[in-house]
Amino acid sequence: MTLNARSKVVVLLSELLNTAISDRQKMLPSDSGATLDLSLHIAEAETMRQATPFLQRIDAQRERDRKRLQDYYRALQRKSSTPNKRAKTVPTAEEIESRQKAVKLEQQRKLSELDERYLFSAVLRPIVLAEFRIPAVAIDVEIQRKAEKRIFRVYWNAMLKKMEPMSCSRCLRTSFNFWFTNDTVDRQCSACHG
Incomplete structure (x- = not known):
C-alpha cells in the first residue's frame, strides 16, 4: 500500500513497490x-x-x-x-x-x-x-459553504499524470466526488453524506 503522507490518501503506486529502492x-x-x-x-x-x-x-x-x-x-x-x-x-x-x-x-x-x-x-x-519523495504539484482550493470557508490541498501526481483523490473526513475512503458540510466544510463521501 502506498500512502501520500501529506494528504493522508492511498495512492496506487505499485510500480514503486516493485522497483529496487536505490535512493533511500x-x-x-x-x-x-x-x-x-x-x-x-x-x-x-x-x-x-x-x-x-x-x-x-x-x-x-x-x-x-x-x-x-x-x-x-x-x-x-x-x-x-x-x-x-x-x-x-x-x-x-x-x-x-x-x-x-x-x-x-x-x-x-x-x-x-x-x-x-x-x-x-x-x-x-x-x-x-519506506519513504519516497515524488515530484508533485500541490494546489490549494478554497471551498465556501454558506458563511464558512476552508482551504483544501489537492495534488497532481507526476508519476500517475493525474490528480490524486482526497479522503473522506469521516471514513477515510478516497474519492474525487465529495459533499461538503455547511458548518465545518468537511469532506464527506456519498456513503457518509447519505
Whole structure:
C-alpha cells in the first residue's frame, strides 16, 4: 500500500513497490508515526472490506451448524421426556428430569465447541515503512459553504499524470466526488453524506 503522507490518501503506486529502492532517504519525516498509524488503519479497513464475503460465508455456515445441533438436541429432549416403550419399567420423574438436564448440558457443550471451532483472529503487522519523495504539484482550493470557508490541498501526481483523490473526513475512503458540510466544510463521501 502506498500512502501520500501529506494528504493522508492511498495512492496506487505499485510500480514503486516493485522497483529496487536505490535512493533511500536517511531520515523519515517527523510525522512518520502518524503516517504508519493511518496506513495501518486504512489497511485494516481494506482487509475487512475484502474479507467480508468470506466472513459472511463462515457466519452462515456456523449458523447452519448451530441450527442443526439445536434441532438434534430438541429431538433428544422430546425423546428423553417420553418413556421408552421397550423398557420394562417406567422411569420416575427424577430420572426423566436428570436425562433432560444431561441433554441440555450436552447441548451447551456442543454449542460452545462449535463456537470455538469457528473462532479465529487476524493480525496485521507492517513489514516495511519506506519513504519516497515524488515530484508533485500541490494546489490549494478554497471551498465556501454558506458563511464558512476552508482551504483544501489537492495534488497532481507526476508519476500517475493525474490528480490524486482526497479522503473522506469521516471514513477515510478516497474519492474525487465529495459533499461538503455547511458548518465545518468537511469532506464527506456519498456513503457518509447519505
